[in-house]
Amino acid sequence: MAEIPKPKVGFYGFTGCAGDLLTILHCEDELLDIFNAVDIRSFLMASSDVHDDEELDIAFVEGSITTDHQLESLKGIRKRSKVLVAIGSCACFGGPQAARLGCGDWEKRFKKVYGEVKHTVAEPRESHPLDEYVKVDYCIPGCPIDKHQFFFALTRLAKGMPVELTTFPVCAECKWNENECLLLKGELCLGPVTAGGCNSRCPNHNLPCVGCWGPTSEANVASEINLLKERNFSAEEIVNKLRLFGGAAMVRRFADLLGIKTEEPAGKPRQKKARKPVAAGKAKKKTASKSPKAKSGKKR
Numbered sequence: 319m320a321e322i323p324k325p326k327v328g329f330y331g332f333t334g335c336a337g338d339l340l341t342i343l344h345c346e347d348e349l350l351d352i353f354n355a356v357d358i359r360s361f362l363m364a365s366s367d368v369h370d371d372e373e374l375d376i377a378f379v380e381g382s383i384t385t386d387h388q389l390e391s392l393k394g395i396r397k398r399s400k401v402l403v404a405i406g407s408c409a410c411f412g413g414p415q416a417a418r419l420g421c422g423d424w425e426k427r428f429k430k431v432y433g434e435v436k437h438t439v440a441e442p443r444e445s446h447p448l449d450e451y452v453k454v455d456y457c458i459p460g461c462p463i464d465k466h467q468f469f470f471a472l473t474r475l476a477k478g479m480p481v482e483l484t485t486f487p488v489c490a491e492c493k494w495n496e497n498e499c500l501l502l503k504g505e506l507c508l509g510p511v512t513a514g515g516c517n518s519r520c521p522n523h524n525l526p527c528v529g530c531w532g533p534t535s536e537a538n539v540a541s542e543i544n545l546l547k548e549r550n551f552s553a554e555e556i557v558n559k560l561r562l563f564g565g566a567a568m569v570r571r572f573a574d575l576l577g578i579k580t581e582e583p584a585g586k587p588r589q590k591k592a593r594k595p596v597a598a599g600k601a602k603k604k605t606a607s608k609s610p611k612a613k614s615g616k617k618r
């Protein structure tokens with residue numbers, strides 16, 4: 319009987335701490351199974367034997383886009399891949415380096431750090447998540463990702479099946495873990511508006527959630543704001559916390575309730591909808607956009 323070809327898979331990294339790719343590499347117990355299930359054509363962190371001109375079934379991409387060169391590479395990956403999966407908060411939402419996205423003062427902040435240096439290798443640009451530029455089929459959130467969610471997604475996609483990740487907020491897991499609520503103890507916890515899946519890692523250790531898994535579609539935004547206001551947190555404190563991992567998209571969801579205005583960076587089209595936090599849904603055929611665009615309905 320003819321052997322069924324394994325799905326061709328590539329792993330790529332842009333601006334970030336590489337924590338997601340390292341999480342995958344550190345899965346020593348499962349790596350053999352991964353190699354048996356898929357044909358890895360590119361994973362520079364694991365091997366210099368890369369084939370970066372081939373068509374792929376699945377591309378996993380970590381990190382945000384911060385240079386013109388990265389943008390061209392991303393477009394190339396999108397063009398060659400049937401399914402593109404953003405892995406980690408930087409790829410999905412921009413990460414901490416995109417915390418001020420939407421404030422419109424990127425060049426000023428950039429010059430404050432780097433001065434008037436002329437960049438010869440790659441032209442820098444404000445940090446954006448992947449789906450500002452190309453269609454992202456799925457998003458596995460986390461800072462870093464959770465290996466179980468990665469294996470779940472890989473297994474489903476390798477079999478040509480859609481991926482559905484958690485839609486409930488961190489609070490659900492926090493309750494299942496029988497933690498005492500930190501919001502009720504006066505802490506600024508983002509559990510109610512953050513995607514679950516981390517097993518409420520921080521509240522389990524009496525630390526408030528800072529939202530590193532990004533926003534959830536099941537968030538009770540109004541209730542969170544009311545609770546925080548009742549506890550005398552200022553709009554500025556709340557916005558700064560929301561920005562850390564959720565960036566402009568997270569802040570926009572709260573803007574009306576907080577009575578604040580959000581701006582888009584100069585030269586960028588405004589997103590029509592708030593970014594949906596964690597991707598889920600059916601895989602679509604490859605497409606590559608030519609310019610930044612609104613988020614795909616794939617992401618929740």
Ligand code: SF4
Nearest residue numbers: 489492499500507509
């Ligand atoms: S501690 Fe945070 S995550 Fe846990 S229930 Fe309270 S608000 Fe939700």
Ligand code: SF4
Nearest residue numbers: 516520527528530531
């Ligand atoms: S509790 Fe919040 S900040 Fe902590 S790991 Fe989970 S999502 Fe991230």
